[in-house]
């Protein structure tokens with residue numbers, strides 16, 4: 357590994373371009389002006405810390421904009437020596453670990469680009485830091501990132517009313533429970549206001565870090581009075597749009613004024629959740645519509661029902677080893693005149709009728725279409741045994757499933773070892789690992805096996821990686837891998853025909869955007885945040901008629917689902933209109949909000 361690569365891995369060395377540092381320093385100065393801090397102090401009097409100075413790009417910009425009382429910290433000797441050569445007369449440069457620096461030394465401003473290193477990728481560094489530095493011990497959380505500690509330490513080192521401005525990846529903003537932010541968000545909320553959030557997810561900021569989505573944020577440390585009074589403050593949002601003509605990110609920043617929108621978020625500091633996702637890109641005019649929708653949905657006791665009141669979302673099936681359990685057609689298995697021949701060593705052995713029943717066409721999320729799925733786009737045939745059957749007395753699998761068992765015995769040791777490594781019982785080596793059973797949702801006790809559900813019950817499902825609200829439906833057999841999420845009904849009557857139309861509608865697309873559900877949606881967010889409309893809530897005959905027409909069109913689409921894409925589009929448009937009518941919403945306004953705030 358080269359020294360350069362090493363620095364990236366151990367120290368998270370990615371340097372920030374001047375365009376970005378200028379943007380951040382200007383943003384900070386704007387915030388100082390807004391908070392009237394510059395009425396009482398000159399820029400030259402404000403102490404600034406750059407805690408991860410690297411090649412000094414922030415330092416250069418800070419000097420350019422008139423800051424004089426600057427301190428820089430850098431852990432890496434090589435970078436430190438270079439900084440020393442460049443800045444030693446102007447700046448106090450310290451060669452140490454920021455996380456070990458004293459909390460007593462406090463600053464008015466902290467600005468920088470801290471190192472991003474995921475805990476799962478560098479667990480030794482995290483262990484070492486937890487042992488060495490009290491701040492790391494206090495705020496360690498599984499699945500965290502190194503820069504979280506930089507935020508914790510920076511908060512400690514800020515003076516009351518002081519400002520912290522960092523550029524980081526943006527994933528932590530949307531993270532909820534059990535995802536590494538368990539210590540970070542409570543600490544921020546307790547000690548700071550989030551004043552400004554700059555969404556850079558449409559821009560490519562670091563050329564060497566492909567696929568990374570970034571953000572810039574400003575936190576302001578609360579003083580005692582603000583803590584005592586539980587003061588609330590607004591969050592200013594700057595949202596960069598994608599600029600199709602300019603590939604180079606420098607040009608995008610230079611053209612900033614034309615390329616971003618700015619507004620106060622309808623989410624204020626008081627409504628930030630300590631242990632949940634923060635929906636920051638939430639303009640007031642969007643909130644008005646969401647409130648209107650949810651008010652219409654309220655039932656007689658004034659409660660809005662959400663997806664979770666009817667369904668629990670669960671992944672599809674996970675096998676112990678796909679290579680073994682998913683048989684590829686024309687490779688592992690040959691189909692001829694309705695018979696199956698399974699390849700074992702050099703022979704192709706015919707499966708009996710009972711064995712044929714144990715092969716299930718298995719799909720991936722990509723096969724899902726609105727209102728259905730593409731029947732031809734299957735991955736292979738999964739060997740799916742019923743665990744219940746194997747538990748019964750006098751059951752002899754070798755007799756009932758001779759060829760399948762002979763095939764699987766070839767892999768017995770390998771499968772058992774895999775289970776042992778995963779701390780699961782090797783006795784289960786013939787069955788899927790997940791997605792074949794569920795705790796009984798209806799009476800909350802006992803286990804329900806899912807084969808009948810996958811075979812012939814009504815089911816709604818969607819793909820984890822799809823960015824749009826595409827929900828499939830089937831009452832024919834449909835088995836899918838774990839990149840597909842299934843909606844499991846809780847027992848409460850749900851109107852599938854209406855629901856599938858509603859979930860695939862443009863209104864739902866808008867709800868996804870407004871509630872920040874669009875990318876890598878977590879299932880609990882969907883369960884908790886998709887409001888459900890019910891027939892009983894519709895007060896007038898006119899609305900009830902609209903509802904019925906939607907159901908009719910939906911039924912047409914379900915029965916024609918997989919093939920006729922043109923018809924689907926036509927009917928979907930009609931359904932979209934009817935759903936807007938149902939809620940007295942103006943489609944044009946929704947369209948304009950989508951294009952103003954959420955066009956990609």
Ligand SMILES: C[S@@+](CC[C@H](N)C(=O)[O-])C[C@H]1O[C@@H](n2cnc3c(N)ncnc32)[C@H](O)[C@@H]1O
Pocket residue numbers: 366367368369370371372373407408409410411412413414429430431432435452453454455468469470471472
């Ligand atoms: C993402 S780079 C950013 C560098 C510079 N601020 C910039 O924006 O160009 C992070 C820098 O932090 C340094 N670093 C990593 N861990 C550190 C630590 N614990 N204390 C101080 N500096 C650290 C790295 O060596 C690297 O130079």
